[in-house]
Amino acid sequence: DSGVTQTPKHLITATGQRVTLRCSPRSGDLSVYWYQQSLDQGLQFLIQYYNGEERAKGNILERFSAQQFPDLHSELNLSSLELGDSALYFCASSVGERGPYEQYFGPGTRLTVT
């Protein structure tokens, strides 16, 4: 158990809908990262937050947004969902903001868009 929690574990929704994925980092970790894992794209970095502020940004679609709250939990919002958004979404956390910090991953949320 990495100490990172994600809810829900599974999510099934229809195209055009909006969903929110939730993540709680390990105790003491200030950085939260979101990654998307799909069969065709592999594991791709989406976005990083550190202590409530957006930091690094990857290939995150404009339909996707995230935030980190004062209690350090984070939410990833996916809107106008398309079939291609079906994937496993991971949250990870680390102690620091920039540097050689290991990222510890949560169990993931499997999103299925029908």
Place this chain on the structure above:
Amino acid sequence: AQKVTQAQTEISVVEKEDVTLDCVYETRDTTYYLFWYKQPPSGELVFLIRRNSFDEQNEISGRYSWNFQKSTSSFNFTITASQVVDSAVYFCALSEINQAGTALIFGKGTTLSVSS
């Protein structure tokens, strides 16, 4: 651009065989960090090791060992005397650190199947 290549898509071995998973990376940074993660069938990503670019000493942890060679931009992972529980997808990753923050760039992964 940063890139990680895991050329082996799938490897199948029989228990007790040794197996090496290859990882080649590309970066223009002089200081960088490499990682290996394991993704068992249950789906979670498990951190295995981090290696700093300025430390080329190889590392051994039980049946696992890692060979970092800067000259060939490789960070290979060897499992000695493989076991069925080693069956998983293994990912090599490179940290991309800029003024904004940090991201992990992952390879496509190598699926290891160990049969009894």
